Amino acid sequence: MQLSCHCENVKITVTPPSQVTECNCSICSRYMSLWGYYPPGEPRIEIGAAGISSYSWGDNELDFIRCSHCGCITHYETKPGQTNPKVAINFGMERKQVAEVPVRYFNGAELL
Ligand SMILES: [Zn+2]
Numbered sequence: 001m002q003l004s005c006h007c008e009n010v011k012i013t014v015t016p017p018s019q020v021t022e023c024n025c026s027i028c029s030r031y032m033s034l035w036g037y038y039p040p041g042e043p044r045i046e047i048g049a050a051g052i053s054s055y056s057w058g059d060n061e062l063d064f065i066r067c068s069h070c071g072c073i074t075h076y077e078t079k080p081g082q083t084n085p086k087v088a089i090n091f092g093m094e095r096k097q098v099a100e101v102p103v104r105y106f107n108g109a110e111l112l
Pocket of ligand 1: 007009010070071
């Protein structure tokens with residue numbers, strides 16, 4: 001399936017997720033994100049001329065990526081050196097396409 005940020009500067013092509021994760025940690029609850037996890041390099045992520053920005057905090061294990069033009073959070077990536085490298089795609093950008101996909105609720109607020 002394909003998804004994109006609002007202005008279509010960032011386009012992602014990925015196999016449909018079998019489930020998505022909603023997390024209540026301090027960052028995910030603000031982003032209202034629905035994450036689907038993939039091995040690094042598996043989702044095809046095309047970044048247009050407007051570019052991307054990233055945000056990292058706390059233990060700095062993750063880079064949250066957003067479109068520099070429209071500001072949508074498109075995905076996050078583990079930083080180099082993490083034991084479980086992954087890319088998480090924000091399916092909150094395409095809620096209709098994942099309306100039938102089971103949602104896993106992750107209590108990140110207790111862990112992070
Ligand atoms: Zn955009």
